[in-house]
Amino acid sequence: MDAHGRLEETLHRTSDLLASLTNYAALVVGPKSETVAVRSVQMVGVSPTLATVVVVLSNGSVENETVHLGDDVTDSHLAAATGHLSAALAGDALSSAAAALKPSGDPIVDRICDEALTALRSSPSDDHVWVGGTSSVAAAFDAVEVVREVLFALEQQFIVVSLVSDIVQRGMSVAIGVEHGVEPLSACSIVVSPVVVDGEHVGSVGVLGPTRMNYPQALATVDVVSERLGRRLRDY
Template sequence: MLDDRKTAILAAVVQEYIATAQPVGSASVARVPSVNVSSATVRSELSALEGEGYLVQPHTSSGRIPTDQGYRYFVDHLTTPGRLDRTTQRQVGDFFSAAHGRLEEMLHQTSNLLSELTHSAAVVVGPRAEAVAVRRVQLVGLSESAATVVVVFVNGSVEHITLDLHDGDDDDRLAATSTHLSAQLDGSVLERIGALDSSGDADVDRLASAALDRMRTIAAADHVYTGGASEVARAFDAVEVVRSVLHTLEQQFVVVSLVSDIVDRGMSVAIGVEHGIEPLSACSVVVAPVVVDGEHLGSVGVLGPTRMNYPQALATVDVVSEQLGQRIEEG
């Protein structure tokens, strides 16, 4: 643990660097009321903090900037989630009050909302179909040889998948299969469904079994939505860093693994190399789980430079995750 003086100086450096993105000099730190020591004393303490790994001096004549270790100390010891101002709280509340229609669209819009509020890239991982109960199944003919299986889940999400048909699989047979599947699967979770009961019609049973097999192929797919790529581009000066971050955000598996790993480790903030994704080493990630009926069904998070505004990011992610969970629970 740092003593009170070093703690106050480190906090002053972190807060000013977050605000300005410029190395912080001793004169600026000495003017902070909570520091209350001379510039000479500040210079001595800055050198000590640098020696202990909390700060670094990018250039000989410049001020200091925080290291990942410095940010970690700031987050763990000096930061609590801030409070969103009334305007922002109202904006979040109005958004979820007006959110209707398909879950996928709401998750996509939620990622845009998070990005807009935090000026960071946003990630929303929705619940997998395998973990959500089915409300209704319908088979819709596309041609003589193909149909679409439409699966509606109780949380409002909808999945579509193509099914090959045999000769004689007409609209009446598709309708009968839809009725049979809906009766069999209503309220059931795909990952727990075993063999279907017989309908008494061999062709309907064949189609229902084939449709269920196809449904299982989509059940394990992750629903990932990202927003705010342009915010990432504005956050970094180095083109190569921007390119690396954007390329990584396009890789759905990496994004899901990143967010899931942070939540599974019981963390709300991963700073720089802590998250283990080398192309994102210049970034921090702030996440919160989305809980529905006491079960963790998704996550929301923001990704930005390590100098992000952590109190504001933590507050925003917490509020949005809570509101999203409530909205999904309401259906």
């Protein structure tokens, strides 16, 4: 299994672990590709005026985008751009790429590098969420309609990611009922904790359950699991 596969397996197991420890639905939001360190960069010419920038990340995933070239670009320029991008970005996250890239001394190479970074930054950077313990939702709520609404919401990744991200960005660790602002989940409380690697917020873990949940236990468990996940992610 490659690094990307191991990362996904780790996040999946973390959601299952958190669900089993709390008996609530567990939410694990993984790191965005822009926060993962760059392992290598390659510029590949596909036509006289087009190239593909291929970035391999430390978690094993690959980002690639098309770059439009001018008529004055040669294979030597692409090779030089590959070397310049690799030297500047290897070991750093894509989010800090612009600050890390300095002029090469060749305006054509610099233009290629700028176009490559622009293409990479403009590509969608989707969050992925792993949900564990959905079977516990039915036991946590008495009303069938509430169970149906909660399960439907948990199936919508963008709802879960937005919910968890909003709570973390507001500096909160607990949102009870309508405090989180998601109407289909108004009967629920959310307990979350950011996942931090080397001082950077790279993801989040949390649990979703009824408003009568055991908050001290949920807070303690989520904190421990987020810290443990942060330590594991340092290896990717």
